[in-house]
Amino acid sequence: MKTHNKWLTAPLAAGLSAALLSGCGTEQGGSGDSGNGIRVGMSDEILATDPAAGYDPGSWLLFNNVFQSLLAFPKGGLEPEPEAADRCGFSSGSTVYSCTLRDGLTFSNGNKLTSEDVKFSFERALRIADPSGPAPLLATIKSIETPDERTVVFHLKVPDATFPSKIASGAGSIVDHREYPADALRTDGKATGSGPYKLDSFSDTEATFSANSGYRGTARPKNDAVTLKLYGGDRSALSKALTDGDVDVAYRGLSAEDIAALETSETTNDKGIEVTQGSSAEVQHLVFNMKDPVVGKLGVRQAIAHLVDRDALVEDVYKSTATPLYSIVPAGIAGHNTAFYDTYGTPDKAKAKKALRTAGITDKVKLTLWSTPSRYGPSTDQELKAIAEQLNASGLFDADVKSVAYDQYEKDIAAGKYGVYVKGWVPDYPDADNFTTPFFGKGNVLGNHYENATITGTLLPKTAAAPDRAGTADEYGTVQDLVAEQLPLLPLWQGKQYAVARQDVTGLEWTLDSSTVFRFWEIRKG
Numbered sequence: 001m002k003t004h005n006k007w008l009t010a011p012l013a014a015g016l017s018a019a020l021l022s023g024c025g026t027e028q029g030g031s032g033d034s035g036n037g038i039r040v041g042m043s044d045e046i047l048a049t050d051p052a053a054g055y056d057p058g059s060w061l062l063f064n065n066v067f068q069s070l071l072a073f074p075k076g077g078l079e080p081e082p083e084a085a086d087r088c089g090f091s092s093g094s095t096v097y098s099c100t101l102r103d104g105l106t107f108s109n110g111n112k113l114t115s116e117d118v119k120f121s122f123e124r125a126l127r128i129a130d131p132s133g134p135a136p137l138l139a140t141i142k143s144i145e146t147p148d149e150r151t152v153v154f155h156l157k158v159p160d161a162t163f164p165s166k167i168a169s170g171a172g173s174i175v176d177h178r179e180y181p182a183d184a185l186r187t188d189g190k191a192t193g194s195g196p197y198k199l200d201s202f203s204d205t206e207a208t209f210s211a212n213s214g215y216r217g218t219a220r221p222k223n224d225a226v227t228l229k230l231y232g233g234d235r236s237a238l239s240k241a242l243t244d245g246d247v248d249v250a251y252r253g254l255s256a257e258d259i260a261a262l263e264t265s266e267t268t269n270d271k272g273i274e275v276t277q278g279s280s281a282e283v284q285h286l287v288f289n290m291k292d293p294v295v296g297k298l299g300v301r302q303a304i305a306h307l308v309d310r311d312a313l314v315e316d317v318y319k320s321t322a323t324p325l326y327s328i329v330p331a332g333i334a335g336h337n338t339a340f341y342d343t344y345g346t347p348d349k350a351k352a353k354k355a356l357r358t359a360g361i362t363d364k365v366k367l368t369l370w371s372t373p374s375r376y377g378p379s380t381d382q383e384l385k386a387i388a389e390q391l392n393a394s395g396l397f398d399a400d401v402k403s404v405a406y407d408q409y410e411k412d413i414a415a416g417k418y419g420v421y422v423k424g425w426v427p428d429y430p431d432a433d434n435f436t437t438p439f440f441g442k443g444n445v446l447g448n449h450y451e452n453a454t455i456t457g458t459l460l461p462k463t464a465a466a467p468d469r470a471g472t473a474d475e476y477g478t479v480q481d482l483v484a485e486q487l488p489l490l491p492l493w494q495g496k497q498y499a500v501a502r503q504d505v506t507g508l509e510w511t512l513d514s515s516t517v518f519r520f521w522e523i524r525k526g
Contacts, residue, residue, distance in 0.1 A: 036525040037225035038505070039246070043238050043253025045230060049191045049202055050180070051173035052125045053133045057252060057426060057516075058230070060170035065209065065226075065520045067193035068217060069172035070099045070118065070152070071164055073515035075522060078430045080168035083217050084113070084194065086150075094159035094465055101150040106214045107176045108198040115146035120177035122154075122167075127183055134171035137428055159465035165429035196221050196521045205230050209520065221521035222507060235378060242273065242500055248525060249501040249508065251518060255378040259498050260319040272503040278512020281330050282495035283435070284322075284376060284424040286369075286387070288488055290449045292419035294367060299359025301487040304420075305344045306352035307394050308387055314493055317383045322493040327480045328435055330494045332514055334469055335432040335476030339484035340491055349394045356396060367391070367399040369420050372409040376424035383492075384422060413447045423489075430514045431469060432476045436460060439489075450488035455479055 042061075048054030051063050072083035082088060088099040105113035122138055129135045140160040145153040156163060166172070179192045191199040196219040197209040207228040211221045229247055231238045239258050242250040254262070262275055286308070288295045295301055310324035323331070326341035344351075356365065371384040384401045391397035404412070412418055423446065427434045438445045441456040459479050463472040483489070497512040510522040 036223065037227060038223050038248055038520070038523050038525050039227045039229065040249045040251055040520075040523075041229040041231060041238050041241050041247035041253075042251045043231045043233050043235050045204075045232055046202070046207060046228075047132065048185075049189055049199065050186045051121070051134070051170060051175060052128045052180075053130045053185050054170065055132055055134050060516075061228075061518050062191065062199065062207065063170040063173045063193075064195075064517050065197045066191050066195045066199050067170075067173035067175065068105075068113075068195050069168055069170075069174065070101075071168035071172070072218070073168055073430070073513075073517055074218070075510040075519060076513055078514055080164045081218070083168075084118075084174060088164065090161075090467055094161045094163070094467055095156045097154040097156065097163055099152045099154075101152070102216055103150070105194055105216055107179075107192055107194045108212050108214060109176065109179070109192055110214070111176050111178060113174065113176070113194050114149040115152045116149070117177050118152045118174055119144045119146050120180075120182070121174045122172075124175070124180065124182055125171070128185060130185065134169075134428075137166045137169065137171040158461075161464060161467045161469065162429065162431050162433045165431050165434075169429050171428065195219075197226065204232070219519070219521040222524040223520070226520045226523075233374060242502075245502070248505050249499055249523065251499045251511075254498065254500060256317070256319040256321045257379075259321050259500070262500055274501060274503050276499045276501065276508040276512065278497040278499075278509065279332060279514050280495045280497040280512075281333060281430055281435075281514040281516070282424065282426045282497075283325055283328075283330050284422065284492045284495075285328075286490040286492055287421050287423050287446050287448050288490070289416060289419050289421075290488055291416060294365065295419045297359055297361070298487065299355045299361060300365055300367075301490075302344075302355035303352040303365070303396060304391065305340065305487060305490055306348050306355060307391055307396070308490060308492070309347045309390055310492060312390070313383055313386055317379050317386055318493065321498065322495045325491040325494040328439065328483055328489070328491055329432045329476060329480055330435065333430060333432050333435065335473045335480075337477050337480050339477075339480040343481075343484045347390075349396070352394060352396055364396060364398045367397055367420060368418075369399060369401045369422075370409070370412075370418040371401055371403040371422055372406045373403050375406040375409070376422060380422060380424075416447075416449070426516060427514075430516075432472065433460075433463060436476065436479055437464075446489065448488055450486070452482060452486065455482060 044058040046058035047056045048059045068084040070085040071080035074081050085099040086102045125135050140156045142157045143155045176192045180186050189202045196215050198212045200208045209226040211224050235253050238250050238253050241247045288301050314322050326338040329336045369384045371381045381403045388399040388401050391399045459475045463475045466472050499508045504526050506524050507522040511519045
């Protein structure tokens with residue numbers, strides 16, 4: 001999502017134990033149960049076909065289906081399991097990670113996949129370090145050894161118990177070293193991987209895929225081909241394509257109003273359209289610039305925290321397609337707590353007024369909330385206007401909303417021009433680390449000038465060294481409590497995932513979980 005992060009509108013333990021894990025299946029590739037071709041529509045673009053450059057939802061959808069990673073998240077599961085690897089595990093604490101590849105792996109072009117390709121893929125992504133690429137996720141890699149064709153050994157700079165989850169994501173895509181330049185991006189719009197599908201064609205409006213008969217891994221494709229139609233942000237066109245029968249599935253891009261209308265429309269029922277809901281770790285926050293002369297004051301931030309009504313936002317703006325969020329770590333992720341609810345409770349004007357008066361503020365607080373119209377979903381501007389109305393209704397604030405194009409929005413945030421602005425986050429991997437580490441310290445993705453030495457110097461390094469992810473709950477709890485107390489941001493909501501399809505399509509429930517992997521191979525038609 002953009003510049004080293006997956007900020008957008010739209011999970012449990014991720015570490016592996018020190019013992020090597022054996023693979024969870026020996027299923028061979030091929031088309032599995034034969035099925036008809038599936039037509040999927042989405043409003044997201046695919047910004048890259050080269051894994052060294054892509055870090056957006058559309059690109060990772062392509063990567064997850066065309067390329068293999070050493071590990072992958074199983075359907076309905078949030079702990080990575082062997083995929084291109086037969087087994088993987090830590091040694092020497094959490095600083096050496098070794099994998100043994102499956103026997104007989106090949107790329108879709110027939111070339112053999114060996115440890116040389118794995119080493120090449122990771123070193124290439126780090127060397128290119130594309131500004132819109134996933135290199136930051138791989139930054140803990142110090143060196144890679146390949147003792148033989150099937151063995152890969154990663155030496156890490158620091159203990160990193162989340163490394164298995166990072167390489168199970170799109171950042172871990174393995175490319176053919178014979179077809180990709182070592183120090184430059186591939187620019188022909190093609191992709192050569194060893195995943196369940198081959199990329200047959202790609203354009204700005206459509207990508208076509210076919211089952212990879214040479215695939216060896218855990219997936220069992222239930223269809224022979226997928227056509228992915230790209231609507232370039234035109235959500236109304238996507239909705240129309242579904243109701244007109246031009247696509248079988250609509251994924252990522254329908255607005256809350258679209259979803260609500262489709263769930264209740266008699267026309268929808270007549271046309272045999274069904275809505276499938278899944279879990280999601282997508283979140284959205286109101287972010288405060290800690291150096292701003294207005295919201296840089298804790299009392300102002302506390303007053304806002306006492307006034308924002310998440311339930312109303314979720315019901316009125318998002319039509320219950322999201323749930324209220326009361327922490328930086330969302331529900332469903334190991335370590336989640338409800339620090340903001342525990343600290344601020346339900347909306348309370350009296351407590352908001354007290355916070356301002358304690359800070360010596362007696363006049364109305366003049367405030368501008370900054371939004372961007374499309375990056376975080378079609379309802380973002382409406383949501384910020386609703387928040388401004390909530391603040392103003394208290395009589396304590398004089399708030400308005402301004403919305404600017406995303407490119408300018410990001411530049412202005414970096415320049416410190418905004419006091420309050422909105423950010424959305426889709427995780428790279430389903431672990432509390434991915435909802436904390438990117439947000440704090442130097443160069444963090446919030447750009448809000450918040451620093452806390454206890455978080456960055458003690459708590460997060462301790463969690464990074466813990467292979468038992470369930471054992472990090474105390475540290476992550478402390479992080480969440482500190483953030484609720486100091487208020488560098490205000491969590492707003494946690495999303496739900498939706499796919500809307502015609503009634504003869506099955507398997508969508510296995511494509512909508514907090515791993516954010518949309519599994520082509522699970523979808524069947526007829």
